[in-house]
Amino acid sequence: MDSGHPATGPDRALNMCLALPARVVSIDERTDMAVVALGEIKKEISLALVEDVQIDDFVLIHVGYALNKVSPEEAELTLAMFAEAGLVERDS
């Protein structure tokens, strides 16, 4: 449980090290800005560091910028890897 403590509480939303995956809701090509949704929260961010972003893509948000797109295919593969590692006895 977060406690409101400076290191753990809501202030973390302002933490410069935090980067979160957010869904692109709208894009303004003129300003290279986008509105993203982080759960219930909407936020305007810059697309200056990424290319070929479409609405409904997930991007990693950091200090007001999209850093990268999140690959849905790779995310599925990683989840499948967890499931496999957790289930299968290795032969070795």
Add this chain to the structure above:
Amino acid sequence: MKYVEEFRSQDLALKLARTIKRECDPDRQYNLMEFCGGHTHAIFRFGVQDLLPENLRFVHGPGCPVCVLPIGRIDNAIHLATEHGVILCTYGDMMRVPASGRKSLLKVKAEGGDVRMVYSTLDALKIARENPHREVVFFAIGFETTTPPTAVAIKQAQAEGLKNFSVFCNHVLTPAAIQNILESPEVREMGPVTIDGFFGPSHVSSIIGSRPYEFFSEEFQKPVVIAGFEPLDVMQSALMLIRQINEGRHEVENEYTRVVSREGNLKAQALVAEVMELRQSFEWRGLGLVPYSALQINSAYETFDAEKRFEIPAIQASDVKGCECPRILRGVKKPTDCQLFGTVCTPENPMGSCMVSSEGACAAYWSYGRFRH
């Protein structure tokens, strides 16, 4: 939230923990350094250590940009606000970091200095536009993740002809720091730290890619696994490191493929390369002077370099007596080894940088794990 919750599944975490336990050789020790403070935080917040065998130890590295910035550079920033009368903009993390004479940017602000917390470099540009008759300096810190937004701001300022905007650049480089830790004779002298493998940072790697780690996995024969920040990412990456160690391999593997590629973000890399260049040397708290470990603004953009615009002297400032931050940053001491930890140094009243930043090892120990040790 998508891409968050499914990477925190408790059920999968317990299953992964069983696999890790099964594959750990009970007769050997696994010391795995998580370079990045984001991983330190995830390990403590989600109690990952509690799920793993005793002979697997997380060694916390220096990957907290707030923590590694030497006090002298914070003193410089304070002087910009107090002596030069600029509007000093910085990320919230920097506000409470103790500087010399028990000052901090927050105290300077309380005493009337014009220090402003910004969420983004875009906010700093906005402040510069709104205050054309004031000098506005962005106090830039951070690793490769945070550098491209600074480069964008400098380019934007040039495009707009914003003459009152400049950047006090303190951006640092991850591979140089990891190499320094591996090469440092001091690390060997100061404590029995052998590092068997590294968790590569998540978001730094999203920018630089996995390729830069290939050099030292080869040179130092240590495995590196680029790991996401969620608890299952950390556990899966630990398993990948254990397998490499058991099999005597030392490769760069990438667990965080949903964001990190081998090449990284080429657009961001190009922006940084256009605006910045390597510094010959930069001081890190805990590591000392590290060659080619930081960036400065290049001559083409020097009008936006606060170090060219203002007199910014090199200041040698010392840590608070008894503060073990330097050793904690190198992984040779744990926060609980410090006599100030939890007594006079707490997140409410921090003495050292590792307690201030939420990514710092001391803050993580205090907030989540202090009863464990």
